[in-house]
Amino acid sequence: xxxxxxxxxxxxxxxxxxxxxxxxxxxxxxxxxxxxxxxxxxxxxxxxxxxxxxxxxxxxxxxxxxxxxxxxxxxxxxxxxxxxxxxxxxxxxxxxxxxxxxxxxxxxxxxxxxxxxxxxxxxxxxxxxxxxxxxxxxxxxxxxxxxxxxxxxxxxxxxxxxxxxxxxxxxxxxxxxxxxxxxxxxxxxxxxxxxxxxxxxxxxxxxxxxxxxxxxxxxxxxxxxxxxxxxxxxxxxxxxxxxxxxxxxxxxxxxxxxxxxxxxxxxxxxxxxxxxxxxxxxxxxxxxxxxxxxxxxxxxxxxxxxxxxxxxxxxxxxxxxxxxxxxxxxxxxxxxxxxxxxxxxxx
Amino acid sequence: xxxxxxxxxxxxxxxxxxxxxxxxxxxxxxxxxxxxxxxxxxxxxxxxxxxxxxxxxxxxxxxxxxxxxxxxxxxxxxxxxxxxxxxxxxxxxxxxxxxxxxxxxxxxxxxxxxxxxxxxxxxxxxxxxxxxxxxxxxxxxxxxxxxxxxxxxxxxxxxxxxxxxxxxxxxxxxxxxxxxxxxxxxxxxxxxxxxxxxxxxxxxxxxxxxxxxxxxxxxxxxxxxxxxxxxxxxxxxxxxxxxxxxxxxxxxxxxxxxxxxxxxxxxxxxxxxxxxxxxxxxxxxxxxxxxxxxxxxxxxxxxxxxxxxxxxxxxxxxxxxxxxxxxxxxxxxxxxxxxxxxxxxxxxxxxxxxxxxxxxxxxxxxxxxxxxxxxxxxxxxxxxxxxxxxxxxxxxxxxxxxxxxxxxxxxxxxxxxxxxxxxxxxxxxxxxxxxxxxx
Numbered sequence: 001x002x003x004x005x006x007x008x009x010x011x012x013x014x015x016x017x018x019x020x021x022x023x024x025x026x027x028x029x030x031x032x033x034x035x036x037x038x039x040x041x042x043x044x045x046x047x048x049x050x051x052x053x054x055x056x057x058x059x060x061x062x063x064x065x066x067x068x069x070x071x072x073x074x075x076x077x078x079x080x081x082x083x084x085x086x087x088x089x090x091x092x093x094x095x096x097x098x099x100x101x102x103x104x105x106x107x108x109x110x111x112x113x114x115x116x117x118x119x120x121x122x123x124x125x126x127x128x129x130x131x132x133x134x135x136x137x138x139x140x141x142x143x144x145x146x147x148x149x150x151x152x153x154x155x156x157x158x159x160x161x162x163x164x165x166x167x168x169x170x171x172x173x174x175x176x177x178x179x180x181x182x183x184x185x186x187x188x189x190x191x192x193x194x195x196x197x198x199x200x201x202x203x204x205x206x207x208x209x210x211x212x213x214x215x216x217x218x219x220x221x222x223x224x225x226x227x228x229x230x231x232x233x234x235x236x237x238x239x240x241x242x243x244x245x246x247x248x249x250x251x252x253x254x255x256x257x258x259x260x261x262x263x264x265x266x267x268x269x270x271x272x273x274x275x276x277x278x279x280x281x282x283x284x285x286x287x288x289x290x291x292x293x294x295x296x297x298x299x300x301x302x303x304x305x306x307x308x309x310x311x312x313x314x315x316x317x318x319x320x321x322x323x324x325x326x327x328x329x330x331x332x333x334x335x336x337x338x339x340x341x342x343x344x345x346x347x
Numbered sequence: 348x349x350x351x352x353x354x355x356x357x358x359x360x361x362x363x364x365x366x367x368x369x370x371x372x373x374x375x376x377x378x379x380x381x382x383x384x385x386x387x388x389x390x391x392x393x394x395x396x397x398x399x400x401x402x403x404x405x406x407x408x409x410x411x412x413x414x415x416x417x418x419x420x421x422x423x424x425x426x427x428x429x430x431x432x433x434x435x436x437x438x439x440x441x442x443x444x445x446x447x448x449x450x451x452x453x454x455x456x457x458x459x460x461x462x463x464x465x466x467x468x469x470x471x472x473x474x475x476x477x478x479x480x481x482x483x484x485x486x487x488x489x490x491x492x493x494x495x496x497x498x499x500x501x502x503x504x505x506x507x508x509x510x511x512x513x514x515x516x517x518x519x520x521x522x523x524x525x526x527x528x529x530x531x532x533x534x535x536x537x538x539x540x541x542x543x544x545x546x547x548x549x550x551x552x553x554x555x556x557x558x559x560x561x562x563x564x565x566x567x568x569x570x571x572x573x574x575x576x577x578x579x580x581x582x583x584x585x586x587x588x589x590x591x592x593x594x595x596x597x598x599x600x601x602x603x604x605x606x607x608x609x610x611x612x613x614x615x616x617x618x619x620x621x622x623x624x625x626x627x628x629x630x631x632x633x634x635x636x637x638x639x640x641x642x643x644x645x646x647x648x649x650x651x652x653x654x655x656x657x658x659x660x661x662x663x664x665x666x667x668x669x670x671x672x673x674x675x676x677x678x679x680x681x682x683x684x685x686x687x688x689x690x691x692x693x694x695x696x697x698x699x700x701x702x703x704x705x706x707x708x709x710x711x712x713x714x715x716x717x718x719x720x721x722x723x724x725x726x727x728x729x730x731x732x733x734x735x736x737x738x739x740x741x742x743x744x745x746x747x748x749x750x751x752x753x754x755x756x757x758x759x760x761x762x763x764x765x766x767x768x769x770x771x772x773x774x775x776x777x778x779x780x781x782x783x784x785x786x
Binding site for chain 1: 448458
């Protein structure tokens with residue numbers, strides 16, 4: 001995996017003998033906010049404002065940020081809002097193999113979206129942000145299938161834009177159809193890329209939404225295509241059951257977590273609140289707490305941002321993202337931690 | 348004898364204690380919801396300043412062979428270490444800044460400039476000391492296992508050397524802290540095995556190794572011909588930091604009138620009584636902005652103990668609220684100037700180097716310890732007090748009582764006579780001998 005240049009790469013080992021217990025980065029970062037590998041960092045290079053409270057950002061990564069990614073993956077953006085780091089994931093919209101190592105993302109201010117509203121309102125070139133490395137399973141396969149169908153709605157189009165852009169040179173060998181829904185015509189972003197692929201644009205306020213029946217009419221050879229879908233959860237649920245009924249290969253991006261693990265669940269005790277609840281091995285500690293009336297802080301709910309970290313007092317917790325089993329006394333990410341037997345949480 | 352029933356001792360009703368708890372909970376909520384960008388600027392600015400000071404100090408010491416550079420370097424490095432340990436490290440490790448959700452300033456990742464590994468410190472300090480504050484036999488910070496800070500603790504021959512142990516502890520404080528959680532004493536007493544002790548022991552040794560390599564090999568080597576003077580400068584800075592940390596910390600719980608408690612109290616304790624125990628068991632000292640920052644806001648020890656994870660920059664403001672609550676419920680609010688508190692601590696440590704028979708005051712009413720029995724023992728004080736508020740809303744509780752209790756304690760002269768071996772028994776014996784001689 002390629003990383004952005006790291007100014008201390010060759011000296012860090014020696015220098016840390018001098019800076020212990022801190023890292024050399026804790027001092028270099030005083031000179032330049034990008035000069036630290038301790039937490040991944042980036043700086044906003046440019047801001048392009050679009051209609052419907054949408055902005056395109058270009059971010060320059062700091063030292064040692066993994067810059068290789070697959071088209072369709074997302075990065076985490078962390079920014080202080082009222083003194084507190086808040087995180088969200090945003091799909092990368094640029095082509096992976098650009099040489100400049102920059103990240104492009106598109107953000108729409110969503111209702112109740114604390115960070116997106118803040119970013120759209122305040123983003124300007126020069127602002128420093130924290131980054132989480134590119135991640136996600138929603139990306140193209142190699143070799144590409146012969147026929148592809150992209151079904152997107154609203155800002156769900158962003159990961160697909162990166163895929164379309166990355167396929168620019170391979171369009172002869174692959175048959176690509178794009179069906180994209182927007183509420184109003186003015187909401188349309190990436191119009192040029194979509195037009196380039198002859199995308200069908202459905203304006204739902206005028207023409208109604210794209211149900212599977214509509215989709216079948218729009219793309220008659222749908223059975224021969226591999227489907228990539230990204231949009232609201234209700235749309236994805238509907239498409240997934242439609243795909244399984246018709247035996248179609250489908251990939252969706254839900255920005256959520258794979259819950260499969262060996263953890264068997266157990267009784268979770270929230271020690272400070274004195275609340276107990278019994279859950280299965282697919283329910284995270286955070287969700288279990290919420291269901292039982294214990295409010296813990298959370299951020300991304302995907303194990304990226306560390307907002308939800310709590311101390312594990314007793315028992316073992318399985319981390320769904322890393323596959324690690326955490327011992328008593330360690331600090332766990334409750335949003336991706338599931339109970340492996342009975343556990344006690346300091347919350 | 349220490350306090351076994353905080354409610355009876357403090358002359359409060361159940362409702363009073365609940366009300367105090369409610370108000371303290373409300374203050375916590377108010378201040379926590381107000382945390383924001385202003386507080387971030389404080390801690391980030393402080394951390395930045397400390398790192399610049401350290402950089403300047405290390406830089407000056409490259410030329411430590413010249414006297415002015417040595418002095419400037421020691422001053423800057425001592426200041427940097429004091430800021431890092433007290434106002435930054437101690438407070439970050441308490442989780443005071445965890446709310447910022449910044450992994451770089453977070454209790455789960457912070458490693459301080461001290462031979463004590465953060466994880467061990469967080470166990471002995473955050474858990475044992477802050478939960479079991481001042482409970483004899485549960486909070487090992489009551490004398491740190493080597494000092495006799497209350498006459499409730501049985502005297503043994505080691506305590507005769509207390510002034511010496513005290514001075515050693517002060518100058519090597521970081522080492523005492525470093526091996527505190529390793530519990531070598533427990534190993535020596537055969538109450539644990541080497542296998543249990545070894546991981547923590549080696550963890551501390553490893554950390555001490557990297558710290559020592561930095562201060563006593565690498566930076567001195569970097570200063571070339573000034574190697575030895577840089578070694579002496581770094582050792583001096585570590586010494587200054589140790590003594591300062593010792594002084595601040597000892598002023599937190601060992602000045603006169605700070606209370607100790609028995610396990611009996613702890614057994615039946617409510618959340619609201621826990622607050623009360625923190626208030627009566629801790630002591631503040633007054634100081635300006637600079638003294639406050641240099642002591643890591645631990646001059647607001649009472650407030651820090653009520654809210655261990657409240658960002659330290661808020662404690663001064665909270666202090667005025669807590670003091671008002673104390674006044675309203677006629678509870679003591681233990682504060683004095685820094686030298687006065689430190690002097691009281693040193694006086695106690697010196698006094699307690701001798702067995703109780705040489706001490707004039709009894710265990711129910713001494714400067715450093717009192718108990719519930721004090722009210723039956725001194726009815727002349729007890730009859731001036733009442734529980735809760737009177738019909739007219741007036742109170743006469745612990746705040747009123749403490750000066751009265753002081754008045755009925757043995758006089759300074761009696762104390763000195765006893766301390767120097769002229770105890771009542773001795774005096775009786777001498778008088779008898781004199782009488783016999785006369786006869």
